[in-house]
Amino acid sequence: MKITKVCCQGCGADLEVNEDIRFVNCNYCGAKLEVVHDSTTTHTRVLAKLEKQSEEMAGDLKVIRLQNELEKLDREWERETQGYMVTSRNGHRSVPSTGGSVVGGVGAIIFAVIWMSLAGSMGAPTPFVMFGLLFIGIAIFGMAKSSSKAGAYQNGLSKMNERRAKLIREIEEAKR
Numbered sequence: 001m002k003i004t005k006v007c008c009q010g011c012g013a014d015l016e017v018n019e020d021i022r023f024v025n026c027n028y029c030g031a032k033l034e035v036v037h038d039s040t041t042t043h044t045r046v047l048a049k050l051e052k053q054s055e056e057m058a059g060d061l062k063v064i065r066l067q068n069e070l071e072k073l074d075r076e077w078e079r080e081t082q083g084y085m086v087t088s089r090n091g092h093r094s095v096p097s098t099g100g101s102v103v104g105g106v107g108a109i110i111f112a113v114i115w116m117s118l119a120g121s122m123g124a125p126t127p128f129v130m131f132g133l134l135f136i137g138i139a140i141f142g143m144a145k146s147s148s149k150a151g152a153y154q155n156g157l158s159k160m161n162e163r164r165a166k167l168i169r170e171i172e173e174a175k176r
């Protein structure tokens with residue numbers, strides 16, 4: 001067994017290899033090398049270049065796959081958002097907010113109470129006055145429904161953002 005010194009074509013490091021060995025991995029840069037014995041010298045040829053290229057390609061494919069996933073996530077969320085939307089009285093569709101639904105509900109209840117006391121003071125028949133209670137009930141129901149929708153929306157939004165951040169992190173890692 002004869003040890004011979006060769007220079008890594010990948011990084012220039014001096015390597016000691018067994019002369020009988022044809023393939024070797026560089027300890028320094030990890031390149032896969034072929035040890036070539038010429039009549040005069042022994043040198044190395046990098047074999048790993050091709051492999052490195054395909055590694056890069058695999059990395060690119062991973063980035064593309066992750067970017068597609070990100071786009072899909074955005075599309076899905078867009079669709080999901082439509083399900084959370086509420087239509088306001090003026091026909092404007094928007095995502096519900098807990099604050100907004102409480103303000104709307106409380107406003108409706110105050111309106112109903114004022115209406116009831118006005119109707120009562122003007123001597124309206126009792127069933128007519130009691131109609132205000134029904135209105136209050138509807139307002140409370142609407143408030144509860146809309147704030148639970150707002151809660152579900154917030155929940156979905158934070159879950160989506162988490163998945164999004166994770167995908168973006170993965171893309172950044174794959175790009176390296």
Ligand SMILES: [Zn+2]
Nearest residue numbers: 008011026029
């Ligand atoms: Zn090397």
